[in-house]
Amino acid sequence: MKHEDKHISSYSSLAIVLAVLLFLTAFSVWITGFHFGAFTVAVALIIACVKVATVLINFMHLKFENLFLKLLVTGVFVMFTLVIILTFVDYYFR
């Protein structure tokens, strides 16, 4: 079956995405040198989330997909976050 309206990412745009990801990696390694106390994990996770979003949108071509799939992917992450929160309603108050 022929792919109608193909979306093709250019080599250079993919290379730029990689550069951003490598920079973020370096940044997260560098920033662990500082001590934010309880926030260390939060900072590391925020950077990780940014990286994951970058991969999803660019490498996995989510930017070319329909709205429904975008919502689904977001929804899956939201569901998982809710599961974590609900579990911690137990652990946090125990």
Next chain:
Amino acid sequence: MSISGSETQVSYLDYQGKHKGIWSWLLSTDHKRIGLLYLYAIIVFFFVAAFLGLLMRIELIAPGRTIMEPQTYNGLFTIHGIIMIFVIVIPGLAAVFGNFFLPILIGARDVAFPKLNLFSWYLYMIGAILGVLSQFIGGGAPDTGWTFYVPYSVESSTNVIYALTAAFILGFSSILTGLNFIVTIHRMRAPGMGWMRMPLFPWALYATAWIQVLATPIVGITLLMVIAERVLNIGFFDPALGGDPVLFQHLFWIYSHPAVYIMILPAMGIVTEIFPTFSQKPVFGYGAIVLSSLAIAFVGYFVWGHHMFTSGMSYNARWFFSFLTFIVAVPSAIKVFNWISTMYGGSIDLKPPLLYAISFIFLFMIGGFTGLVLGSLATNVHTHDTAFVVAHFHYIIFGGMGFAFFAAIHYWAPKMFGRMYNFRVANIAWVLNFTGFNLLYFPLFIVGLQGMPRRSYDYLPQFQSGHVLSTVGAFILIAGLLLMVYNLVRGARKGEVAPANPWKGVTLEWKIPSPPPHENFDDIPVITSKPYLFGNNSDNK
């Protein structure tokens, strides 16, 4: 609505493909044949597990040892639970009737991934056989209960690993079926069938499939962790190593509570198909039923904690989970109102499928209300781990899913096999099933409230009268089940030839011949109206 009968194609039962004989079934990628493969497997495993259940009931007819040793009893309730839950009720309706009728109801020729569909069946069989084998090989039947609670499931010297692996494989099969259905519903609906023109059984399957896809992996990884715990001593659930057994319960129920909705949502979908047909009236509140299915799937994902009220969970978690549990009762009740309103003022035709569908409502209501008793914190403490729980979930799972399964098979058997069963025998079997069922499980509510523990081989003499009644009920039920299956099998083989539309139904499956042709439709139908429009109504909208 366009009618697409078929004079040119042979029925799927007579179709000769690449393979001959038994291989034309075992290697078939036809969704209808795969549906039947599931059906036959499920009937066999159901009778195996029902027989184990009957043995347990015989053991419980009197206090003390009756026919077996305590350890045998532990094995029986474990394997009974594993087979019934993982092999029968979780895949049950979706794999049998979903496979057979989902593509037909949405006007497609097959599911999106036919080969994957067959692969799921093989995974299912491997898992199911492994589950049954775990009863007989090596270190003895697993004795942990189907819930595999740690720390006992880590310590027990029985075949727990086999049972865990079986459940893992069955879960994987369930995921692939769910995935297949979601994609099928998204991509393969007939032209003109917008989302709000889709019949309600596919809607229920859609909601179910999302739970299968998003909840099952969690139990998969949990079972792997228990295996790692047993083999590698990894310590996640072992307090001696700093682990937390309650964490296992969280992980287990994050899947296993939504699993209850994997069982009940397709059941609700099926009776939603039956009520309009036998009332000859459009379904009441189409949109409300759709939304309540989705709401049940979504909210049902977040109520798992109500299985853990006595586990030492924090107080805040307990009231919050209890609150969410009460919320999930709302969409369930909406559906009940819709079914009853659909019947109201209709021309009701009390055929066997409708009998089962009405008894579904009755039994599901009892199961649902007692579920609220268990979902409230105070009463839960009293009834936790008693026979009350056993009665409650049998009312939901057997009374709900089981009776919906019987309703479905009586509704669709003429379509599936092209032959009719005997109504009189079917009605007698229904009477036996319905009385037997209530006699079997209702006394358990009472002895449970009085303090009879579940999973117990022995009991105090004061509970005996309840147990005797219950065992009598078990025999009546088994007799009813055998009669029902006999009648259906006889009908499928020798019954009179069924017309294409014996019940005057209006959904797509009734517009093609019985049994359906190999490719379902000669021409894909074009949908121009809402579903469930009967008689003159169909021209108005």
Next chain:
Amino acid sequence: MSVHNTHAEHIDSETGKLGMWIFLFTELFLFGGLFLVYAVFRAKYSAEFHIAAGELNAFIGTMNTVFLLVSSMTVAMSLTAIQKGDRKLAMFLVLVTILLAALFMVNKYFEWTHKFEYGIYPGSEVLKNMSHGELLFFGLYYMMTGLHALHVLVGMVLLSINVVRIKSGSVNSNHYLMLENSALYWHLVDLIWIFLFPLLYLIT
């Protein structure tokens, strides 16, 4: 809007991709269970997790992150190449991806065997004498990286099949669903690692 294949016909690209995405969701939740366990124990034993994480070699971890990120780019580029009809380049880029995956596994191998030499493996005496938090950290470390490594291996097999298919021409500029889906799977392997890396290596 709808597609009608018969019982075993060729699967169109949108359908195949949606199926793959849903499969990836289940993979996310599979690892999600482990992340949940991690979160619970990390909250309970955060000081001990810090000490244990110090035992891991952040340099190897960073190197592996770089390998996976670069490999994610090469596999995405191979998709671009096949879409543009350049089969040779596509094949070369998939081979580079496999090579990077292999380097990741070699690194992982040395990392694990190094730990084994110190007697740090599930159920070992050394581990039993450590504090509970450290013991659980290493349990999680082995479960998570082990399951992830298994996915890397599966990904390598998938990509190798693609090399053969591109060579034979059955994956080409008109039919590249297989490569597209394998790439999606490979990106998922990368995604999981992006979370694992800070949680295991960077909390010292």
